[in-house]
Amino acid sequence: MKVPLFDLTRQYKTLRSEITENIDNIFSSGKVIMGENVRNLEASVSRYIGSKYAVGVANGSDALVISVHSLGIKPGDYVITTPYTFFATASAITRNGGIPIFADVDPVYYNINLEKTEEILNNHPHKEKIKAIIPVHLFGKTINLEKLRQLKEKYNVKIVEDCAQSIGSVWKNEKSGTVGEFGTISFFPTKNLGGYGDGGMIITSDEELYKKASVLRVHGASKKYYHEEIGYNSRLDEIQASVLCTKLKHLDSYTEKRINIAKKYKELFLNEKLDEFIDFPDYYEDRSHVYHQYVITVKNEIRSGLENYLTENEIGTSVYYPKGLHQQKCFEYLGQNIPGKFPVTDFATQHSLALPIFPELREDEQEYVVKTIKNYFRG
Ligand SMILES: Cc1ncc(COP(=O)(O)O)c(C=O)c1O
Structure with a gap:
């Protein structure tokens, strides 16, 4: 799929x-x-x-x-x-x-x-x-x-x-x-x-x-x-x-769908006990999260192994963002690229991975995504 x-x-x-x-x-x-x-x-x-x-x-x-x-x-x-x-x-x-x-950013959101x-x-x-x-x-x-x-x-x-x-x-x-x-x-x-x-x-x-x-x-x-x-x-x-x-006119219903997709991901990840390997966004019914992106964090290794595995299995992913702004060449002059100064950002740039989310994403597609992640970690 x-x-x-x-x-x-x-x-x-x-x-x-x-x-x-x-x-x-x-x-x-x-x-x-x-x-x-x-x-x-x-x-x-x-x-x-x-x-x-x-x-x-x-x-x-x-x-x-x-x-x-x-x-x-x-x-x-x-x-x-x-x-x-x-x-x-x-x-x-x-x-x-x-x-x-x-x-620096907070480690949860x-x-x-x-x-x-x-x-x-x-x-x-x-x-x-x-x-x-x-x-x-x-x-x-x-x-x-x-x-x-x-x-x-x-x-x-x-x-x-x-x-x-x-x-x-x-x-x-x-x-x-x-x-x-x-x-x-x-x-x-x-x-x-x-x-x-x-x-x-x-x-x-x-x-x-x-x-x-x-x-x-x-x-x-x-x-x-x-x-x-x-x-x-x-x-x-x-x-x-x-x-x-x-x-x-449809934005609220699209947001509802994104929230339900996040709920489903959480349920599927917990069913497979994947929280041992990844952190994933919590589910919030109150609209404090509208899930523009659904970004997980690979806990114990950098994300590239999982990223490549999902690509091989035809699952779209993206990296937001591979570098902190303090590390961008054009901002060198700011002198803020100091090792260890932004530990949470540095971790996120190496461990985070965005998974498919959009209002029309189907449940069977989500199940396939989670099954593939499970295969990666548990074989
Ligand atoms: C956080 C953030 N700020 C600003 C922008 C810039 O928006 P645009 O691409 O419409 O110029 C984007 C869009 O990618 C964004 O994600």
């Missing part, structure tokens, strides 16, 4: 007529960029998340860069973030001239460790220049938003929540993206709410910041051809917005 890590075609079969009809309407209208569909999507996403405003942009990376820019982060300012994330989280800081300070973050806020030699924190709700697991709010208030720092992987996730009754000055979303096709191309969104409840981000999105011009500052070309197109409006 062949089990893909992710398959966009299964979902398309169920949405095809609505999507193609909408695209035909867009082409017939002649308005293909930043029109009615983008405005509808902005209104629907901000309603869904509970923010006052939303700004559609070209991708999730731009959403981060524009948010950091809008907060006024400037050369010489420091921003705390996680080294165990997609590159764009940290490059949004450096592209604005800021200096990332990495804080691989989210930024907020205790370590607080230590940095108290003890860093340039602590007075720390202006913001960018946490990532990694793999779809919401970080502790109460603790995050406490840090924001106590240390007077700004927050950009990177929600690229967490749309719809909650902490108690709050959705991810609502504690920070900004939340940023990616609509990359593999995301929980994914388009058929690139797309992204900035959410905020602050009117001034909303205006700032809206202007930066269109080359810093609040009136066409009158540029108050140097911004970006980061428009969202109508086709992606219409696809996303269609899919947003």
Whole structure:
């Protein structure tokens, strides 16, 4: 049996007529960029998340860069973030001239460790220049938003929540993206709410910041051809917005399906007593995890043996992420690649492995994945 890590075609079969009809309407209208569909999507996403405003942009990376820019982060300012994330989280800081300070992640969820973050806020030699924190709700697991709010208030720092992987996730009754000055979303096709191309969104409840981000999105011009500052070309197109409006109506049911898949994996792993060999994400009914990725950790050996075995058996896997950001060549100048400084990140980069998860994944496919993992460990 062949089990893909992710398959966009299964979902398309169920949405095809609505999507193609909408695209035909867009082409017939002649308005293909930043029109009615983008405005509808902005209104629907901000309603869904509970923010006052939303700004559609070209991708999730731009959403981060524009948010950091809008907060006024400037050369010489420091921003705390996680080294165990997609590159764009940290490059949004450096592209604005800021200096990332990495804080290691926690060993259970691989989210930024907020205790370590607080230590940095108290003890860093340039602590007075720390202006913001960018946490990532990694793999779809919401970080502790109460603790995050406490840090924001106590240390007077700004927050950009990177929600690229967490749309719809909650902490108690709050959705991810609502504690920070900004939340940023990616609509990359593999995301929980994914388009058929690139797309992204900035959410905020602050009117001034909303205006700032809206202007930066269109080359810093609040009136066409009158540029108050140097911004970006980061428009969202109508086709992606219409696809996303269609899919947003189903997002909660897709999330339910992901949660059920996580529940099933847990059940199957425990039945086979595989917890001796791997750690796997717990099952949370409360939506504090929306399982964008289902990432297991191989306990007693590096992951490559299992990874190769699953590939030989036609099971799709992926590695998020093979290197910590402190180890990236382009960040050498930060001087943070100090052996032993980020032990949890270093462990995760060598031991973690993402298994297939997407709403249409079938139970027999999951059973095959778990049976193959069992064969690898127990022969
Ligand atoms: C955590 C995180 N941040 C930012 C991004 C950037 O989003 P995009 O690929 O839409 O630019 C991604 C997407 O891969 C991501 O996973």
